[in-house]
Amino acid sequence: MAEAQTKAQPSPKQYVQIAVLLAILTAVEVALYYIEQAGVSGRIVYPTLIILAILKFIIVVAFYMHIRYEKGIIARFFTVGFFGALMLYTVVLGTFGVLTAMSG
């Protein structure tokens, strides 16, 4: 098997540290939900929530799925799939006027 991994993968200790970070980010997300409940505008809370989700997403893909340590071809597949889906469905929701309704 051609493993061909150039960079050393994290150690178990580092994996646990990453998990702690993910748990903290999740706690922040839930806290933000209650902050919004308490009356802070969604215009501030929602973008923050989305950024946090993207952060968690990237951390899992990069470290747990080892995409950082793989050949570039894999990252390319993944980005094409992700951004392809994002673009197509954004257009679909756009034609329904859902996006304008949400941002307004």
Next chain:
Amino acid sequence: MASAASPTSTIFRRPKQTSGWMSWITTVDHKKIGIMYGYSAFFFFILGGLEALILRLQLAGPDGTVLDAAEYNAMFTMHGTTMVFLFVMPVGAAFFNYLLPLMIGARDVAFPRMNALSFWIFIFGGIFLYSSFLFGTTGPPSGGNLPGGATDASWLGSTINGGWFMYQPNAGPRFSTGTVLDYGAIGLQILGLASLISAVNFIATILNMRAKGMKLLRMPVFIWMTLVVAFLLLFSLPIIAVALFMVTFDRQLGTLFFDTFQGGDAILWQHLFWLFGHPEVYILILPAMGIVSETLPVFSRKPLFGYPAVVFAGAAIGFLGFGVWAHHMFSSGITPVAQAAFGLATMTIAVPTGIKIFNWLGTMWMGKIKFTTPMLFSLGFVALFVIGGLSGVTHSIVPADWQQTDTYYIVAHFHYVLFGGAIFGIFAGLYYWFPKLTGRMMSEKLGKLHFWLMFIGMNLTFGPMHWLGLQGMVRRTWKYPAEYNFGTWNMVVTVGAFIIASSILIFMVNWTKSKRRGVEAGMDPWDARTIEWSIPNPTPEWNFGVSPDVQSLDDWWHRKYDEDEDGRPVRRPDADSTIAQFHDQGVNPPAPIHLPTPSYFPFFAGASFLAVGYGVIYHTRGWGLPLLIFGVILLLSSLIGWSLEPLEEEHEEVHA
């Protein structure tokens, strides 16, 4: 045949048969799977063709009486569904299966058992769809009734009847109360799964299984088009899967996705369907484009003009194919901005298509063209596809499209693209690679007769539809009154359809006779360019006696020919001895070769989908739920057995 390693388990011993029906059921050989794909697809082609002939009998004159309205709905739906999902897609899979490993110099595809699984899921999906003729029911819409107050249509009308696009809410539970559209939604779901699995398999094969020296830009254009098709399948099938699940849930579980009375959305279905449906039309046409990109250079005795441009144009068509879906929806009330944007995007897609056409013309320009049957079909493809492509561009002009929508003009357009395009390309490929399959040549005399009859019949059938459509003859309508004056041209269309049918009969005679008594092909009968011709005909079980070492694009050609200073090919003095040498090492491999071992599990995993499908439809009956559970258990146990199967036997030695 002896296995090098002893099996670790007696329960999971792998099957050994190399001939007889068992060898076909358990085979994982890409060539056998390709042949099975081909024959079953052709069988469905005959069924779809018969349905078309019945439609044309009904429409031959005004006020036709062959079919009633319900039967007409069922016939045009089954004709479209069959031709798209059960003929053109699987025949593409047949070509991919047979040729992909041969053209990249591989022993087999990356996952031979998964390949067999794709085939068996497709077969059982097709059986499931067609079993709706026997078991399906067509109820009246809730609160309404069928024509004449009938409660169910005749057997001919009791099959899938919502159009191949199954527009909602017409195909939902409120307006189609019988079971036939459950057969439609679940059947297409099963067929989609088969294609998704093969797409993953082909992508992995093309990227990872190439022979030494077979760089991406040395691959034949046909392989490039296979790769683009696989990506289109990969990204479009999940969308239709979701859409079909939604229909199934609407009909089985009472969800409200498309129930416009309770907040559901009919336009959402159109988006999801065409997000899949437009890439799907490129899935249908790109294999044919790949085929003629192989045949035109061979019979013009020139390299393909602008190879990188053809490759990148193909990729661009695939990419743009995802950005034009809403041009199927110009009359559905989407916003003017969306109409303008999708109209422009649709015009853009003509650019890479035009690039391909000009490259094909450039290939033939100044070539020493040999008018063999496969070349005639390739020329027919180019000519007819141009007509279909141009009428396609007219749809991108939104006001014109409003006029054309749901008329026979659209029917004419997509038959020029799919019949004149895809099917002519497919026949070019069948004639061209027939020696590879059988070691014999097809009769040129019958082949040319087939071509000319089909070419004339095709234009008689679909040409007049252009003006019938522009005169206002609408699609999917079972009859028309005499005073519309559509009768004459419709008669011409029907005569044309029967000419096509007769040409197909000639093809079948030719195929059967040539298979047994055709002229022996020998090595390299077409003096071809690509490496699948560097091995004996018919293909040996092990494909290549020695793994190829690819030096250039059109590797096989360059082993036979040099160029003079004007770029004209000059046959190398050692060409004949090269061919003889390749023949010898193809027939007698110098070293033992490992081949994948057959397996029972793909067949059973595929068969389980029949039980799952019927189980879902009839889950409210006493036996439905147990059947469903049985199907799921059969599927799971097949897959677990699959993963426990001794892999040591995966590679078995053949002592040739």
Next chain:
Amino acid sequence: MSDVAHEEHVHESTGVETRKLAMWVFLSSEFMFFGALITNYLLFKGRVGYTAPYPAEIFDIPFTSVSSFVLLMSSLTMVLADHAIHRDDQRSTRTWLIATALLGMVFLAGQAFEFTTFVVDEGMKISTNPAASAFFTLTGFHGTHVLVGVIMLLTLIGISFRKGRLSTATGLNLENVALYWHFVDIIWIVIFTVVYLIK
């Protein structure tokens, strides 16, 4: 892409192991699948005026937060199993696999409890309104993916007990199951934010 073609690896022209490559190819298509389901929910959640209740009115955020945390931690145990098998540490591999399967089952049990609460206590069935249809379909398909993952994990655990060890050469290999498992986790990260936390 031709720059990655390694001439010496006849069977792995890209240099990526073929089964792993296939798994990534498959996962990239799953974005389209879940993308469509999320789109459905976003489209329908704003359509009010039909039969109540709507999903957003009855979400139990503390409960779902715990579920999300459980699934997140199962990714940790999964990656530890993956790490262990690469060092051929069969015992730890088995332990972490069992932990992952258990966490996965806890998540599924949580989802079953959530669905039951919604249907029985709150009266929101899959056929109540389109938003409910979209919610149950989206989270139901995610749950089905978790279930498939649990079945694959249990099969691996079974092989590990029966043969005493797991090999990377079996058709069902741990590395691909791990990739699948993490993918199901990142889809939940998106669902948790887009469906549950943002109104």
